[in-house]
Amino acid sequence: MRTINSAPTTDRALLKPNFEPFKRLKRGNYFHGRPDMDVYKILIDAYRLRMHDMAIFTNDNDKDSIYGGAEDGLAGFRRFLCRAKAVPRMLPSWWGDKKQAECEQLGCQEGWSSLDTPIDHVAVRQYYKDKYMDIQLRLLAEDIYGTSIGHASSKFLRNRVMSLLDGSTITMGKALRETVFRELRDLLLDKLWAKV
Incomplete structure (x- = not known):
């Protein structure tokens, strides 16, 4: 495993801006109409951030991820893509x-x-130059896995974030960040208490 990617890099993050990403997530067409290279990068990063979050917040490491000791995480990523293909309308028709x-x-x-x-x-926020890109990736991973980090049977984060979309644009950003922060803080506290 290498060290965590730090941004910026010389390559361009996305070929096409993603307008209204949370509305697209809510409708289930986040990847539709996007260039193939953008879809590839976002899928890879949704998987990588999910593996990072699982390692940090739950100690639940997939054996075929780099956090579970695999050399490159390709086998785990292939399983992630199989799950993505099983979600109706998740991937574009050209996939x-x-x-x-x-x-x-x-x-x-x-x-x-x-x-x-x-x-x-x-690193995700810096690379994409989008302060909410990490939330988008986490929501995509929830949709693909069918559960939140640390929640075996629910999409906790998606439900909380999507309920905020009907609020004003000015307060939505702050509420999104606070919701994600609280969720991840609670997972970390649960992990620490489990060690006591």
Whole structure:
């Protein structure tokens, strides 16, 4: 495992800006109409951030992730993609075996999207130049796995965040960040109490 990717890097984060990402997440068409390279990067980063969050907040490491001792996390990422394909309308209509192979190949290369390098929420925000990108990635991972980090049977974060979308734009950003912070803080406290 390498050290956590730190941004900025020389490559461009996304080819096409993602307008109204939380509304697109709510509608279930987040990836639709996006360039293939953007979809690949976002899928890779949703997986990488989920593995990071699981390692930090729950000690529940997938054995085929870099946190569980795997060299590059490709096997775990393939399982993640299989789950994504099973979610109705998650992936764009052009997704298929060839596109999945291209996505996996990107994850095996050096650079930001490397599956052998961990990321955290700070690096994600810096790389994408979007202070809510880590929340978007966490919500995507919830939709793909069907559960929140540390919640075996619910999409806690999605339900909380989506309830905020009907509020004013001015207060929504602050409420989003506070909701995610509280959820992750509570997971960390649960982890610490379990060790006592």
